[in-house]
Amino acid sequence: MMPRTLIFLLLCLPLLCRAEATTTTWGPTQLMQDLAQVKIAKATFTERKFLSVLNRPLESSGTLLFQSPGHLEKHTLKPKAESLVLDQGVLTIDIPARNVKRTLVLQEYPAVWAFVESIRSTLAGDLPTLERFYKIVLDGDAARWKLRLLPLDSGTRAVMREIRISGRGDRVDSIETFESNGDHASMDVLEDAP
Amino acid sequence: MSCKRHGTLGVWLALLALCLFIISRSVFNTDMSAFLPRSPTPTQQLLVEQLRDGVVSRLILVGVEGAPAPVLARISKAMAARLRGDSELVAVNNGERVGLEKDFGLLWRNRYVLSDAVTPQRFTAQGLHDSLSAYLDLLGTPMSALAQRVLPDDPSGELLHLLDQMEGQAHPAMRDEVWFSRDGTRAMLLVQTRDSGSDIDAQERVMQHIQTAFDAAAQPLQVSGARLQMTGPGVFAVQSRASIRDDAWRLSLIATLLVASMLLLLYRSPRVLALGLLPVASGALAGVAAVSVGFGSVHGLTLGFGVTLIGEGVDYAIYLFTQIEQHGTPQNTLQRIWPTLRLGVLTSICGFSAMLFSGFTGLAQLGLFSIAGLVAAVGTTRWVLPNLLPAGFSVHASPRLGAAVMSVVRHAPRARLALAVLVLAALSLLFVKRDGLWNDSLGSMSPLARESQLLDAQLRNDMGVPDVRYMLILHADDQESVLRQGEEIAVILRGQVQAGALDGFDVPLLPSHRAQLARLAALPDAASARENLEQVLRDLPFRSTTFATFPQQIALAKQQAPLDRAALQGGNLGLRLDSSLLQRGSGWVLMLPLRGVRDAERIGHDIRGATRSPFILLDMKRESEQMFHDYRREASRYALFGALAIVALLFVSLRSVRRVFEVCLPLVAAVIIITAGLMLTGHALSIFHLIGLLLVVAVGSNYALFFDRRCASPQDRERTVTSLLFANASTVLGFGLLSFSQSPVLNALGSTVAAGAVLSLIFSAILIDGRDA
Numbered sequence: 009m010m011p012r013t014l015i016f017l018l019l020c021l022p023l024l025c026r027a028e029a030t031t032t033t034w035g036p037t038q039l040m041q042d043l044a045q046v047k048i049a050k051a052t053f054t055e056r057k058f059l060s061v062l063n064r065p066l067e068s069s070g071t072l073l074f075q076s077p078g079h080l081e082k083h084t085l086k087p088k089a090e091s092l093v094l095d096q097g098v099l100t101i102d103i104p105a106r107n108v109k110r111t112l113v114l115q116e117y118p119a120v121w122a123f124v125e126s127i128r129s130t131l132a133g134d135l136p137t138l139e140r141f142y143k144i145v146l147d148g149d150a151a152r153w154k155l156r157l158l159p160l161d162s163g164t165r166a167v168m169r170e171i172r173i174s175g176r177g178d179r180v181d182s183i184e185t186f187e188s189n190g191d192h193a194s195m196d197v198l199e200d201a202p
Numbered sequence: 203m204s205c206k207r208h209g210t211l212g213v214w215l216a217l218l219a220l221c222l223f224i225i226s227r228s229v230f231n232t233d234m235s236a237f238l239p240r241s242p243t244p245t246q247q248l249l250v251e252q253l254r255d256g257v258v259s260r261l262i263l264v265g266v267e268g269a270p271a272p273v274l275a276r277i278s279k280a281m282a283a284r285l286r287g288d289s290e291l292v293a294v295n296n297g298e299r300v301g302l303e304k305d306f307g308l309l310w311r312n313r314y315v316l317s318d319a320v321t322p323q324r325f326t327a328q329g330l331h332d333s334l335s336a337y338l339d340l341l342g343t344p345m346s347a348l349a350q351r352v353l354p355d356d357p358s359g360e361l362l363h364l365l366d367q368m369e370g371q372a373h374p375a376m377r378d379e380v381w382f383s384r385d386g387t388r389a390m391l392l393v394q395t396r397d398s399g400s401d402i403d404a405q406e407r408v409m410q411h412i413q414t415a416f417d418a419a420a421q422p423l424q425v426s427g428a429r430l431q432m433t434g435p436g437v438f439a440v441q442s443r444a445s446i447r448d449d450a451w452r453l454s455l456i457a458t459l460l461v462a463s464m465l466l467l468l469y470r471s472p473r474v475l476a477l478g479l480l481p482v483a484s485g486a487l488a489g490v491a492a493v494s495v496g497f498g499s500v501h502g503l504t505l506g507f508g509v510t511l512i513g514e515g516v517d518y519a520i521y522l523f524t525q526i527e528q529h530g531t532p533q534n535t536l537q538r539i540w541p542t543l544r545l546g547v548l549t550s551i552c553g554f555s556a557m558l559f560s561g562f563t564g565l566a567q568l569g570l571f572s573i574a575g576l577v578a579a580v581g582t583t584r585w586v587l588p589n590l591l592p593a594g595f596s597v598h599a600s601p602r603l604g605a606a607v608m609s610v611v612r613h614a615p616r617a618r619l620a621l622a623v624l625v626l627a628a629l630s631l632l633f634v635k636r637d638g639l640w641n642d643s644l645g646s647m648s649p650l651a652r653e654s655q656l657l658d659a660q661l662r663n664d665m666g667v668p669d670v671r672y673m674l675i676l677h678a679d680d681q682e683s684v685l686r687q688g689e690e691i692a693v694i695l696r697g698q699v700q701a702g703a704l705d706g707f708d709v710p711l712l713p714s715h716r717a718q719l720a721r722l723a724a725l726p727d728a729a730s731a732r733e734n735l736e737q738v739l740r741d742l743p744f745r746s747t748t749f750a751t752f753p754q755q756i757a758l759a760k761q762q763a764p765l766d767r768a769a770l771q772g773g774n775l776g777l778r779l780d781s782s783l784l785q786r787g788s789g790w791v792l793m794l795p796l797r798g799v800r801d802a803e804r805i806g807h808d809i810r811g812a813t814r815s816p817f818i819l820l821d822m823k824r825e826s827e828q829m830f831h832d833y834r835r836e837a838s839r840y841a842l843f844g845a846l847a848i849v850a851l852l853f854v855s856l857r858s859v860r861r862v863f864e865v866c867l868p869l870v871a872a873v874i875i876i877t878a879g880l881m882l883t884g885h886a887l888s889i890f891h892l893i894g895l896l897l898v899v900a901v902g903s904n905y906a907l908f909f910d911r912r913c914a915s916p917q918d919r920e921r922t923v924t925s926l927l928f929a930n931a932s933t934v935l936g937f938g939l940l941s942f943s944q945s946p947v948l949n950a951l952g953s954t955v956a957a958g959a960v961l962s963l964i965f966s967a968i969l970i971d972g973r974d975a
Contacts, residue, residue: 059341061350061748068342084342092343096384097375103339110345110366115297115376120344167347187347 034150036135042150042178044133047076049179050200057193072197077132080124094124122164126157126171127183142171152176207589214586217578218484221491228494231501242829245818248675249825253435256793257781259399260292262434263661264391264412265383268427274389275378277428280419281412282380282391290408293394293777297374297381304773310352312769313360314759315713318689320721324358325730325756327737333359334742354748355755357735367709374665383664388431390665394777395436402443405436433658441654442945443502449943453952454509457936461516464931468597469523477590478519481579484586485512488578489571496570503564507893508571510951513936514550514901515579517929518543521908522583524925526596527917532588538918540584542911545855547580549848549907550900556844557896562833568893604920611923614967621968625871628878639877640834641886672796674707674809675818677789681767684783684790685714687815691794694812695805703805705798710782711775718764728757834889841896848903856910865906868965869899876958890947894954901933901955902962909970926963933959 050073057066070084080094093100099120101110114121122141129138138144141164142157157171165188172184184194242250253259266274266281282296314320323329334357340349352361374381374390381390393412397404409432416430466475489508493500521543526535554576557569632639674691678684692709699706713721726734732753739746767783770776782793799805806819852862873895880891905926913919937959940952 055342057342057346059346059350061353061745062341062743063745064743066338066342066743088339090339090342099344101343101345106336106339108336108339112345113374113376115379116299117345117348119347123344189350191350 036144036146036155039146039150039153039155040133040135040138042133043131044076046074046131046133046178049074049131051197052200053082053195053197055193055195057191059191060189074131077134078128080128080131094128099124118161119164119167122159122161123168123171123185126173130155130173131180148174150177210585210589214484214582218487221487224491224494225487228490229499230505231499245820245825246829248818248820249822249829252673252820252822253826254400255398257394259435260395260397262393262395262405262408262412262432262437263658263665264393265388265431265433265661265664266391266416266428267388267431268429269423269425271377271382271386271389273423273425273428274382275380276423277416277419277425278380278389278391281415284415284418285391285393285412288408288411290396290404290411291393292396293774294391295381295393295774296389296391297376298379305775308770308773308775309364310361312762312765313356313364314725314756315718315721315762315765316711317360317363317721318692318713318717319358319360319363320724322724322726324724325726325734327734330357330734330738331742333357334738334744336362338742338744354750355752357749357752381665388664390661392665399434399436399439402436402439406440409437409440431657431661433654433661438654438658445943445945447506449940449945449948453939453943453948454936457939460935460939461932464928464935465520468928471592471595473592474523474595477587478516478523480587480590481518481582482509482512482515484582485515485575485577485579489575492574493567493571497563497567501564501567504567504571507568507951508575510936510940511554511568511572511893511897512575512579513933514897514904515576515583516932516936517901517904518547518580518583519587520929520932521904521925522587523591523595524597524928525918525921526591527921528596528598529594530596532591532595536584536588538914539908539911539922542907543580543583543904545851546904546907547576548851548855549903550576552847552851553841553844553896553900553903555847556840556842557837557893559840560833560837562837562889565833565837565889565893604924607923607927608916608920611967614964615969615971617968621871621965625874628875631878631881632874635881638886639881640831641888671821671823672704672799672802673820673822674794674796675820676792676794677786677816677818678792679789681783681785681790682715684792685710685712686716687813687817688792688794689714689717690813690815691809691817694809695794695796698805698808703799703801703808704796707794707796708778708782709794710779710792712765712767712770712779712783715764722760722762722764725756725760727760728753731756830889834892837889837892841892844896845899848899861910864970865903865910868906868962868969869902871965871969872898872902872958872961875961876954879957880954885950888946888950890950891954894951895958897951897955898958898962901959902966905930905963905966906970909966923967930959930963 050071052069052071054069055067057068059066067087068084069086070082073079073081073083078094078096080092082092084090084092089104091100091102093102094114097114099112099114101108101112103109112120114124125137125141128134129141138157141161142159145156145158147154147156152174153176154172154174157173159165159168159170167188169186169188171186173180173182174184175181179199180197182194182196184192186192264281266277269277278296279298282294282298282300285291285294286300288294309316324333336359337349337353337357340346340362349362356362375384375386376382377386377389381392382388383390393408395405395408397408399405412432413430416428420428462475465478466472469475469478486509489512490500490505493504493508521539522532522535525539526532551573554569554572557565558573560566560569674695676684676687676691678687688710692707695704695707698704735749735752736746739749767779770779782795784791784793796805802819802821809817809819849862849866852865853859856862856865876895876898877887877891880887885891908922908926911922913922934956937952938956940948941956943949943952
């Protein structure tokens with residue numbers, strides 16, 4: 009009896025090890041699952057944009073609100089009040105000081121759409137959508153990760169070279185964008201304690 | 203005798219041949235002309251033109267549903283690709299970015315003449331400071347890439363201004379690069395036909411092309427559940443023609459079979475059965491021929507309904523055939539019943555002549571058709587049928603039936619009190635609900651089934667295209683003047699949009715020559731452009747190299763020649779221009795569709811106060827309701843005259859107040875109770891109910907007159923009543939079946955007449971005292 013049981017256990021050992029390995033392998037799927045757990049998040053941001061048409065960086069700061077899966081708000085408070093609201097694929101840009109309100113159906117503006125999805129899909133943990141627009145390269149581990157998004161569509165590539173999103177656990181810390189013309193922007197995100 | 207007989211038949215055949223000859227040379231049409239007034243006001247004229255030929259009439263909304271979104275998107279793309287090559291379509295849009303580059307390029311190249319923001323102030327240091335600050339705001343948003351692309355060559359922001367002005371138009375949701383309903387279950391396409399919506403044959407062809415494109419797109423994907431839906435004014439026209447045609451044919455066929463079976467049982471002779479149809483057939487030929495001669499053309503509607511209206515002609519043969527006594531001859535029978543029959547026909551003619559005077563072409567044609575048809579039918583019954591009946595023919599209805607019917611008739615007067623109570627109750631109901639008696643909405647006139655109307659509302663909602671209800675219409679002798687007027691009024695309207703009186707309006711892209719020249723003159727030369735820019739860049743963070751080529755560019759643009767209409771062709775923008783700027787007669791018309799109008803009165807008032815340009819603010823909904831309201835009122839008025847004429851006719855013929863009263867009473871009671879019944883079942887009266895009531899009076903008056911007729915013997919009375927019963931049964935079968943039609947029009951007509959015929963018969967039995975020997 010004894011040897012048999014032992015043999016059985018020995019035979020099972022590799023299987024058990026593999027099972028163990030599967031649960032601990034951390035990758036885009038696992039990261040997205042973690043991110044998808046966050047249903048609502050509030051944060052403050054500071055952003056710096058370096059644009060070739062400008063001779064100094066554009067700096068701004070404000071608040072972010074995300075409600076999974078499709079609602080995202082960015083309220084810039086400084087230097088000028090301005091709000092961006094994404095809901096169900098429609099982006100509303102509101103600049104009260106100029107009395108400007110623009111509504112964009114994102115699918116009509118592929119480049120804008122791709123950019124907006126890089127953030128929305130990441131926050132929502134929506135891997136299929138993300139993979140539709142970008143080649144994904146993930147560095148780091150669950151505790152400290154960096155997601156590099158490389159646009160697949162040539163039209164989008166003409167505008168955007170790469171987006172880097174880094175974070176810790178299920179939180180996003182910063183978003184950096186590198187445009188094809190050499191412009192780049194970085195946004196630091198400080199999430200409010202839940 | 204035989205000679206006279208042959209002579210009669212010869213005349214009849216010659217008349218029929220004449221009718222056939224006229225019909226063979228007749229023009230038949232199916233356009234909207236039947237629904238239009240004969241002498242419209244200018245606004246009605248515009249409305250009618252819009253409904254008939256306007257761009258709105260040429261739009262077909264297409265929905266594809268019943269499969270997963272990616273599949274629907276593929277079908278949509280394949281359909282659009284195929285339909286874009288269709289010469290009968292001028293535009294096919296499904297949200298794909300096809301042809302937009304052309305429009306975009308057009309806007310970009312001509313931005314300085316197209317943008318109404320171009321003024322000399324626009325290019326001063328202050329003006330450029332404003333526009334560049336606006337750019338700066340935009341650079342912080344996801345629109346930054348677009349902004350950066352246009353910024354160097356367009357620092358005053360003309361392209362963005364033009365794009366902003368086009369905002370607010372249809373914005374359906376998108377999935378997989380094509381338009382979808384908000385819930386993602388239906389892919390949407392918008393198609394504009396080359397031919398007008400009132401060209402029903404053309405619309406039907408286009409619908410077939412769309413169906414073929416759908417089949418070709420869906421088949422390779424092997425999706426069984428995918429469905430195609432279409433809606434739009436042209437589709438409605440096709441559907442209603444088909445449904446009236448199908449329903450009228452199908453239901454008429456069933457009705458004919460039923461009535462024929464009943465009569466065959468009664469007559470027991472196929473030959474007599476066939477003879478019984480001669481009056482109606484002759485009547486129909488005479489009716490078509492008369493309308494063709496009287497109006498120059500025959501409308502499809504007249505053909506469809508006309509035969510129904512002279513269905514009374516079937517009764518004539520029944521009255522004759524079923525009242526021939528055993529061993530009697532048709533001639534003897536006719537001698538007895540002819541005065542009554544003649545009076546019945548005259549009564550019907552009085553009723554229908556009301557329609558003859560209608561300003562509604564369709565109604566007038568129907569009136570003439572019925573009058574000519576009934577005269578021919580009764581003539582055939584009187585002079586032709588007796589000569590063709592087999593010798594010794596008489597009908598042997600079951601004696602038990604006769605006895606039972608007579609027993610009911612004898613006891614009928616006992617119900618008078620109950621009937622009086624019922625009529626009073628109905629009258630008080632009508633009095634209470636007198637405000638909601640009439641339904642003048644377009645929906646009630648629409649021959650469409652309710653489901654089609656709902657589908658249309660849903661697709662429009664998905665597409666984000668609300669019904670175009672308000673339109674501002676300008677008119678001038680030449681294109682330049684009408685465009686100038688448009689520019690003047692656009693300024694006023696912009697103020698109205700700010701004040702919240704409306705959401706927006708569509709302006710034609712083409713500016714007047716004068717405005718274009720003024721804009722070109724407003725552009726700075728290279729030197730002052732450079733100087734002003736330099737000044738602005740001192741306090742804005744833009745790199746000065748960004749705008750290096752701008753001064754030369756604007757100087758070049760200043761040399762540009764003004765655009766004409768041809769320069770804008772080739773894209774969606776040109777198409778929109780063509781649909782809003784039209785040459786009409788000797789002048790030009792400019793149409794500005796208004797969106798989200800909240801206060802039409804104020805808009806009209808303010809424009810009148812600010813400009814002397816003549817304009818028409820067309821409210822399509824109110825105007826069409828007003829038009830139908832006018833028809834209906836007119837029709838009611840003529841119906842009233844018709845009723846008075848009937849009473850006068852009865853006085854002259856019957857020469858007794860009491861008898862006239864007795865003959866009229868059952869008809870009045872039937873009309874009152876039918877109307878009350880319609881109200882109770884939630885039907886407000888439309889013009890078609892009115893026609894139905896007119897028919898009730900026409901058919902019912904025959905019943906009342908036969909009840910009123912003095913009979914020589916109880917057998918004669920029994921035969922008379924039995925023949926009324928059979929005539930009534932054939933009417934109820936015919937019209938009762940129409941009430942199963944999906945088409946509200948046929949339905950209204952069928953249920954009103956079937957119920958009215960039964961009630962007139964019953965009420966005649968209850969209210970008319972026999973004056974038999």
